[in-house]
Amino acid sequence: MLFRLRPDSAGPIFAQLADAVRAELCAGRLHPGDKLPPAREVAAGLHVNVHTVLRAYQDLRDEGLLELRRGRGAVITEAGEHLRSLNDDVRALTAKAAALHIGPETLSALVKEASHDFR
Known part of the structure; x- marks a missing residue:
């Protein structure tokens, strides 16, 4: 999965990352059971702090769209299908x-x- 940030956006980076995942769900490019890349990998690729990526993942978890499990990573839940x-x-x-x-x-x-x- 390719995350893209908009440097001209006034929104925080973590919100842009969460929006990117929501957009992928809406477009049908992500499905329940799909794994997102590890936060460290995303952070390194985007040159951002790992905590920024974790904040996006946590927000998506709080919405019920992601399940975060140690050793399994970030996995799209069935709730993501409604998008x-x-x-x-x-x-x-x-x-x-x-x-x-x-x-x-x-x-x-x-x-x-x-x-x-x-x-």
Whole structure:
């Protein structure tokens, strides 16, 4: 699994890492039972502190998406499967927007505006 950080992002690195895992789950590229790379390996590859990666993994564990076990590492739980439906919803939304001749920029603005209701 390849983690990518956005240097221009105002968000903390651990949140970007957790978001990357959620995105992989949504896209169906991660499945229950899949193992994430060891925190030390991710930290070395991204040149970040291992505690930053562990914080991301712990947040995902607290959400029920990861199981952390000594000797087994970080494993995607069955709860991660429910995120896949979000990908289906996004695809349906983009198809509907395209049918209504709503471009990606406008759709993105609508989604951002709607997301403020959940903060």
